[in-house]
Amino acid sequence: xxxxxxxxxxxxxxxxxxxxxxxxxxxxxxxxxxxxxxxxxxxxxxxxxxxxxxxxxxxxxxxxxxxxxxxxxxxxxxxxxxxxxxxxxxxxxxxxxxxxxxxxxxxxxxxxxxxxxxxxxxxxxxxxxxxxxxxxxxxxxxxxxxxxxxxxxxxxxxxxxxxxxxxxxxxxxxxxxxxxxxxxxxxxxxxxxxxxxxxxxxxxxxxxxxxxxxxxxxxxxxxxxxxxxxxxxxxxxxxxxxxxxxxxxxxxxxxxxxxxxxxxxxxxxxxxxxxxxxxxxxxxxxxxxxxxxxxxxxxxxxxxxxxxxxxxxxxxxxxxxxxxxxxxxxxxxxxxxxxxxxxxxxxxxxxxxxxxxxxxxxxxxxxxxxxxxxxxxxxxxxxxxxxxxxxxxxxxxxxxxxxxxxxxxxxxxxxxxxxxxxxx
Numbered sequence: 001x002x003x004x005x006x007x008x009x010x011x012x013x014x015x016x017x018x019x020x021x022x023x024x025x026x027x028x029x030x031x032x033x034x035x036x037x038x039x040x041x042x043x044x045x046x047x048x049x050x051x052x053x054x055x056x057x058x059x060x061x062x063x064x065x066x067x068x069x070x071x072x073x074x075x076x077x078x079x080x081x082x083x084x085x086x087x088x089x090x091x092x093x094x095x096x097x098x099x100x101x102x103x104x105x106x107x108x109x110x111x112x113x114x115x116x117x118x119x120x121x122x123x124x125x126x127x128x129x130x131x132x133x134x135x136x137x138x139x140x141x142x143x144x145x146x147x148x149x150x151x152x153x154x155x156x157x158x159x160x161x162x163x164x165x166x167x168x169x170x171x172x173x174x175x176x177x178x179x180x181x182x183x184x185x186x187x188x189x190x191x192x193x194x195x196x197x198x199x200x201x202x203x204x205x206x207x208x209x210x211x212x213x214x215x216x217x218x219x220x221x222x223x224x225x226x227x228x229x230x231x232x233x234x235x236x237x238x239x240x241x242x243x244x245x246x247x248x249x250x251x252x253x254x255x256x257x258x259x260x261x262x263x264x265x266x267x268x269x270x271x272x273x274x275x276x277x278x279x280x281x282x283x284x285x286x287x288x289x290x291x292x293x294x295x296x297x298x299x300x301x302x303x304x305x306x307x308x309x310x311x312x313x314x315x316x317x318x319x320x321x322x323x324x325x326x327x328x329x330x331x332x333x334x335x336x337x338x339x340x341x342x343x344x345x346x347x348x349x350x351x352x353x354x355x356x357x358x359x360x361x362x363x364x365x366x367x368x369x370x371x372x373x374x375x376x377x378x379x380x381x382x383x384x385x386x387x388x389x390x391x392x393x394x395x396x397x398x399x400x401x402x403x404x405x406x407x408x409x410x411x412x413x414x415x416x417x418x419x420x421x422x423x424x
Contacts, residue, residue: 001153003296004131008157009288010230011128014191015121016165017233018085019045021184022113024172025092026106028099035103037110044114048121055122056129068206075199078123081116082192088112089185093177120191128157160288164234167274167281171240174271179243186236194229197222227289234285237278244275300368300377302357305331305341315410322346322408327369329357332412334419341422342399342415343367344408345374345388352408353388355396358421362394397421 022041029035055070088095088109099106131154172180201223203209204216211219222229248271251264308330309316315332322328322344332340341357341364358364365378373382381394389398397418402409 001149001156002292004150004153005157005160006288006293006296007131008128008154009160009285010227011124012158012161013164013230013234013285014194015045015048015117015124016161017168017187018117018120018191020165020169021089021187022117024169024180025089025184026096026109026113028096028106035099035106035110037107040107040110040114041117044116044118045121048118049125051118051122052125052129056126059126060130068202072199072202072206074119074123075195075202078119078195079192079199081112081119082188082195084112085116085188086185086192089181089188092181123195160284164281164285167277168234168237168240170274171237171244171278174267174274175240175243175247179240183237183239186239187233190229190233190236193222194226197226227293231286231289234282238282241275241278241282244271244278248272248275300370300375302366302368302377303327303329305329310412313412315412315415317344317408317410319403319406319408322352327367327374329366332415334416336416336419338419338422340415340419341366342410343396345385347385347388350403352401352403353385353396354399354401354408354410355389356399356418356421357396359394359396360391364422367396 019041026041027038029038059067091109095102095106095109197219200209200211200219204211204219248268251268251271253261253264253268306321306328308321309318310332315330317328317330323346325346328344330342330344332342334340343353343355343357345353347353356364357366359376362376362378365376367374367383368377369375374385374388375382376394379394383395387393387395389396391398399410399418400414
């Protein structure tokens with residue numbers, strides 16, 4: 001659940017914030033007294049979502065197996081429309097103030113905003129949509145509590161992005177317009193930086209450009225800091241938060257029951273409430289993208305090897321040591337000096353799964369236990385407990401064993417013969 005949440009949230013924040021910013025800066029008129037292009041931004045969002053769905057479907061079915069052919073022109077278009085979006089943000093006040101005299105200018109601004117929204121959405125959502133394929137792990141039934149939790153994390157990530165944008169939008173009625181416009185400008189500039197860094201990194205990968213020295217280090221730093229840039233896109237709205245707090249506290253309230261005083265009190269409540277809730281939203285996003293991401297992507301640590309009885313020709317592990325149904329790990333130094341590991345788990349009844357702590361596909365990365373499942377540390381595949389001890393897939397390399405005298409008996413000759421699985 002947490003993994004889906006922290007994956008979906010940062011990817012959907014940029015489109016949500018972009019839609020919110022342009023709805024504030026270019027929002028003008030009511031009812032019939034609205035520009036004919038007022039709905040274009042919403043159409044742009046719909047086109048972006050539809051395009052992302054089609055692209056994700058083509059990737060999932062391997063019809064498109066080279067994303068570069070789509071990502072390259074898309075990133076070029078994103079950079080160009082981001083530059084146009086910056087111009088629109090800077091000119092928004094002038095466009096809105098006299099749009100009746102120049103409706104074509106408002107139409108052009110809405111068209112550029114719609115294009116920026118469509119391209120940003122198309123760029124951000126395919127990986128989010130492909131998260132749907134991870135709801136059910138191989139070998140699992142379709143309807144399980146784990147699947148429902150993954151779906152819930154996915155939906156919460158989408159809802160959180162929309163909620164954050166909606167909360168930040170409430171400040172535009174309480175803070176000076178210049179404060180909100182400055183935050184919007186910084187947000188779009190950061191979006192340009194993200195798209196620009198991704199474009200340069202793609203050109204470097206495909207050999208269209210060759211960066212060296214400080215230029216390469218700057219590109220790599222920006223590419224690796226993409227999650228931080230997403231966070232900063234939200235944090236820049238601290239500017240209207242502070243402006244709202246100042247505007248609310250400076251609003252004169254005398255305590256009289258006049259209409260003006262009631263209006264001032266209402267404004268103060270609205271300004272303080274929007275500032276506080278926006279600050280809460282920023283803190284929530286910060287925690288999700290830092291603590292939440294670190295927790296979701298935490299690298300599992302293999303449990304330490306347990307002690308057992310070892311003679312020159314036999315390793316002996318008592319039934320009582322491994323009968324709890326959990327994963328037990330043991331180490332062994334082969335005759336050639338290789339440090340090896342093997343695992344034992346009781347499957348059911350008198351059946352035990354015995355194998356190396358390594359597999360043919362992923363090498364000696366090892367296995368760990370989580371929520372009652374045995375999982376490969378390298379590829380995160382959950383191993384079917386019943387297949388441990390058999391060849392195939394990501395199963396542990398089978399290790400011959402015998403039982404007797406209340407113990408599992410493993411020949412050291414068999415261990416020595418399999419030491420190559422632990423050699424680099």
